[in-house]
Amino acid sequence: MASEGQQPGEMNAQESRALERELRALVPRNPRIDVAKVMYLAGQASLSPVPPLAPIAPTPTWNSQWLWPAATAVSSVLAAWLAVLLVLSHNKDSLPAPEPRTVAQPHHATPKTDPPPPLPAAEQAVASSASAPPVNISAADAHYLNARKTAIQQGVEALPEPPPNSSQPVEVSSYRELKARSFKRELGGHRTITGSWTSWFDH
Amino acid sequence: MNPPVGPEQLTSLLEAYGAALELFAAQWSDNPDDCVQEAFIELARQAQSPDRVVAWLYRVVRNRAISHARSAGRRRKYESAVAEQNGSWFESSPGSSLDAAAATQALQELSPQHREVIVARIWGGLSFEQIAELVGSSVSTAHRRYGEGLAHLRERLGLAWLVKDSSRAK
Numbered sequence: 001m002a003s004e005g006q007q008p009g010e011m012n013a014q015e016s017r018a019l020e021r022e023l024r025a026l027v028p029r030n031p032r033i034d035v036a037k038v039m040y041l042a043g044q045a046s047l048s049p050v051p052p053l054a055p056i057a058p059t060p061t062w063n064s065q066w067l068w069p070a071a072t073a074v075s076s077v078l079a080a081w082l083a084v085l086l087v088l089s090h091n092k093d094s095l096p097a098p099e100p101r102t103v104a105q106p107h108h109a110t111p112k113t114d115p116p117p118p119l120p121a122a123e124q125a126v127a128s129s130a131s132a133p134p135v136n137i138s139a140a141d142a143h144y145l146n147a148r149k150t151a152i153q154q155g156v157e158a159l160p161e162p163p164p165n166s167s168q169p170v171e172v173s174s175y176r177e178l179k180a181r182s183f184k185r186e187l188g189g190h191r192t193i194t195g196s197w198t199s200w201f202d203h
Numbered sequence: 204m205n206p207p208v209g210p211e212q213l214t215s216l217l218e219a220y221g222a223a224l225e226l227f228a229a230q231w232s233d234n235p236d237d238c239v240q241e242a243f244i245e246l247a248r249q250a251q252s253p254d255r256v257v258a259w260l261y262r263v264v265r266n267r268a269i270s271h272a273r274s275a276g277r278r279r280k281y282e283s284a285v286a287e288q289n290g291s292w293f294e295s296s297p298g299s300s301l302d303a304a305a306a307t308q309a310l311q312e313l314s315p316q317h318r319e320v321i322v323a324r325i326w327g328g329l330s331f332e333q334i335a336e337l338v339g340s341s342v343s344t345a346h347r348r349y350g351e352g353l354a355h356l357r358e359r360l361g362l363a364w365l366v367k368d369s370s371r372a373k
Contacts, residue, residue, distance in 0.1 A: 015357065016350070016353055019353055019356065019357055020325060020353070022300060022301050023301065023306065023321075023325050023356070024325050024326070025301070026293040026294075026301060026303060026306055026326075027222070027293060027294045028222040028223055028225065028226040028292060028293055028294070028326055029222065029225070029226070029291065029292055029293060029294055030222065030294065031217075031221040031222045031224075031225045031236065031239070032225065032235075032236040033217070033221055033225065033236040033239050033240055034236075034240075035214070035217055035221075037240070038213075038217065038240050038243050038244065039210060039213065039214065041240070041244045041247075042210075042213055042243055042244050042246075042247030042248075043210070043247070045244045045245070045247045045248040046207065046247045046248065048248065
C-alpha cells in the first residue's frame with residue numbers, strides 16, 4: 001500500500017522493488033531466432049572483419065595526423081609567394097619606360113676656331129683618300145663631298161660664299177645634265193647646283 | 204585490446220540475452236528476430252570485441268529495429284497493432300503472479316521512451332548509465348522515465364497483488 005503523504009501514482013522504494021521482482025519473473029517469449037543459422041552467418045562474417053570501432057581505433061601516427069595540414073600550409077605559402085611575385089611584376093610593367101640615356105662617346109675635341117678655308121679639291125681628295133680605300137674621285141666631286149661634310153658638321157653658314165660669276169642659278173632638269181655641267185665646272189673650278197627635287201627624282 | 208568474439212561466447216550470449224533482445228526489438232519491429240540475428244552477425248564481424256558486449260548488442264538491436272520500422276513506414280501504426288500480430292511478449296510463468304497478456308498490454312500502453320527504459324532495465328539487466336547511453340539521454344532522465352513507467356504499470360496492473368505481496372513481506 002502506498003505510504004501516507006504519497007502522491008497518487010508515486011511509489012515508494014518497497015513497492016518499486018516488489019513490482020520489479022514480479023515483472024522480472026515474467027519470462028520473455030522463446031526467441032524465434034534460428035541459432036544454427038546465426039552461427040553459420042556469424043562464421044562467414046568473421047572472415048571479413050570490419051575495422052575496430054571508433055573509440056578503440058589506434059591513435060593516428062604523426063604522418064597521418066599532420067600530412068594534410070602540412071600540405072595545406074605549404075600550398076598556402078606557395079600561393080601567397082606567387083601572388084606577391086605577380087603583383088610586383090605587374091607594378092614593374094606599369095612604370096613608364098626610362099628615358100634613353102645619352103652616352104657621350106669619346107671623340108677628338110675639335111678646336112673652336114674659325115673653319116679652315118676649304119682646301120683645294122686636289123688636296124682634299126688626297127686627304128680623304130688617305131684613310132679611305134682608293135677611289136677614283138674627280139676634283140669636282142671631291143669638292144662637293146668636302147662641302148657637304150662641312151655643311152653637315154658646321155652648318156650651311158660655314159660654306160664659302162659662291163663666286164660672283166655663279167650668281168646666276170642654273171636650272172638642271174636631269175642627273176645627266178647635272179653631271180655634264182659638273183664636268184664643265186670641274187674644268188672651270190666651281191659649280192652651283194640648284195633645281196627642284198621633284199624633277200630630280202623624276203629621273 | 205579485446206579479442207574478437209568466438210563461437211562459444213556467441214552461443215552463450217545468444218542463450219542468455221536472445222529472448223530479452225527480441226523483446227527489446229519487438230517494441231519497434233514486427234520482425235525482432237531478424238534484428239537480433241543481424242546484431243549477432245555484426246558482433247562476429249568485429250575485429251575487436253566491444254568493452255561492454257551486452258550494452259553494445261542492445262544498441263545495435265535498437266538501431267536495427269528502429270531502422271526496420273522506419274523503412275517499413277508503419278512504426279506508429281505498428282505500435283498499436285503489434286499485440287494483435289505477435290500476441291503476448293511473455294511466456295506464462297508459474298513464478299509470477301502477473302498475467303502475461305495483461306503485462307504485455309500494460310507495456311504497450313507506455314510511451315516508447317518509457318517502455319524501452321523499462322525493458323532494458325528489468326529484462327535486459329542494464330545499469331542506468333548504460334541505459335542513458337543507449338537511449339541518448341542523461342542518467343537522471345533515465346531514472347525519471349523508469350519511475351514513471353513503473354508507476355503506470357502499477358496503476359494499470361492493479362494494486363491487489365502488490366498489497367498482498369507487501370503485507371506478506373512484512
